[in-house]
Amino acid sequence: MLGFHSHDHTACIQTAVAAADAHCRAEKLQFTPVRRRVLEILLENHRAKGAYEILDQLRDEGFGSQPPVAYRALDFLVAHGFAHKIERLNAFVACAHAGADHTPAFLICRECSAVAEAEAGPGRAAIAAAARAEGFTVERVVIEAMGLCPRCAKAA
Amino acid sequence: MLGFHSHDHTACIQTAVAAADAHCRAEKLQFTPVRRRVLEILLENHRAKGAYEILDQLRDEGFGSQPPVAYRALDFLVAHGFAHKIERLNAFVACAHAGADHTPAFLICRECSAVAEAEAGPGRAAIAAAARAEGFTVERVVIEAMGLCPRCAKAA
DNA sequence: TTGATACCTGTTACATTATAACATATCAAG
DNA sequence: CTTGATATGTTATAATGTAACAGGTATCAA
Numbered sequence: 001m002l003g004f005h006s007h008d009h010t011a012c013i014q015t016a017v018a019a020a021d022a023h024c025r026a027e028k029l030q031f032t033p034v035r036r037r038v039l040e041i042l043l044e045n046h047r048a049k050g051a052y053e054i055l056d057q058l059r060d061e062g063f064g065s066q067p068p069v070a071y072r073a074l075d076f077l078v079a080h081g082f083a084h085k086i087e088r089l090n091a092f093v094a095c096a097h098a099g100a101d102h103t104p105a106f107l108i109c110r111e112c113s114a115v116a117e118a119e120a121g122p123g124r125a126a127i128a129a130a131a132r133a134e135g136f137t138v139e140r141v142v143i144e145a146m147g148l149c150p151r152c153a154k155a156a
Numbered sequence: 157m158l159g160f161h162s163h164d165h166t167a168c169i170q171t172a173v174a175a176a177d178a179h180c181r182a183e184k185l186q187f188t189p190v191r192r193r194v195l196e197i198l199l200e201n202h203r204a205k206g207a208y209e210i211l212d213q214l215r216d217e218g219f220g221s222q223p224p225v226a227y228r229a230l231d232f233l234v235a236h237g238f239a240h241k242i243e244r245l246n247a248f249v250a251c252a253h254a255g256a257d258h259t260p261a262f263l264i265c266r267e268c269s270a271v272a273e274a275e276a277g278p279g280r281a282a283i284a285a286a287a288r289a290e291g292f293t294v295e296r297v298v299i300e301a302m303g304l305c306p307r308c309a310k311a312a
Numbered sequence: 313t314t315g316a317t318a319c320c321t322g323t324t325a326c327a328t329t330a331t332a333a334c335a336t337a338t339c340a341a342g
Numbered sequence: 343c344t345t346g347a348t349a350t351g352t353t354a355t356a357a358t359g360t361a362a363c364a365g366g367t368a369t370c371a372a
Binding site: 028030032050051067090 | 339
Binding site: 087088105107118130134138140144 | 243244282283292
């Protein structure tokens with residue numbers, strides 16, 4: 001799992017962008033400049049970023065300046081598993097397990113918005129069991145833990 | 157667990173309001189008319205309701221007509237465990253386990269917004285384990301499953 | 313009872329997040 | 343190269359959420 005520990009982040013970005021590029025080629029999806037750029041912006045750090053924060057950056061770089069530009073790119077990235085929405089923050093993060101079929105659980109720092117993505121297999125199984133008992137059909141599961149990352153916990 | 161099955165809903169409401177009333181007395185919290193009414197509105201059915209939907213009803217009944225009126229009552233109810241926010245929908249539900257210390261997991265129908273509240277003990281334990289491994293301090297966990305309730309699944 | 317204090321209600325005004333609808337441009341396939 | 347689908351960009355507006363202040367109400371100590 002990609003957590004709060006330091007790592008080779010340049011490689012981290014390159015790998016993720018390359019993976020997205022390859023996946024889009026394979027699936028005949030259009031990995032356009034705006035979409036690529038938004039993914040790169042999300043990858044700049046493992047932090048949740050709001051749509052308007054991303055939009056500001058796009059505008060500065062000569063892309064469109066209106067909300068739908070950012071939202072549509074984000075929708076694309078989320079729909080194809082390259083990014084996730086953090087419901088709790090109304091914000092977005094790059095997916096840390098691009099390509100792999102996974103059920104993410106997010107650990108979100110309330111101080112710095114850093115986000116780590118853990119596998120939630122067991123948690124999901126527990127929910128599936130409860131759902132079955134109710135006759136409920138699960139399509140998607142959101143698991144978000146708010147708290148303090150090691151760095152911010154130490155600072156406090 | 158209170159699920160999607162039919163039950164004596166009148167008793168369900170009365171019990172919940174009485175429990176909130178008693179808890180507020182015990183804790184010296186003010187269970188004011190707006191707060192009581194908002195809880196009743198949420199209890200009318202086991203469905204997520206938006207702040208503005210609730211506000212419309214408050215306005216029609218002679219309470220204040222501006223957003224903070226609804227948001228403040230909702231904040232109170234959530235802070236004291238009488239209601240929960242469904243992040244995925246930007247909406248609120250009455251708590252189905254009033255008073256009890258619990259970690260809820262929500263089953264949310266995407267068709268009718270019906271919400272069932274399950275215990276997420278095991279799921280939470282799995283997250284706590286992942287968090288410990290990262291040195292992350294968990295303060296709150298949101299678990300929301302989107303899908304179809306039995307009724308809507310049958311209709312489709 | 314009165315004054316002090318904290319809390320609650322309601323308002324105006326505004327901030328933030330998100331979408332609908334439409335025109336133009338670009339791409340992919342025959 | 344035309345056609346149909348997809349993507350981009352725009353304007354305008356909807357939906358959700360808060361800050362800040364004025365006035366009211368509960369509580370409690372003196």
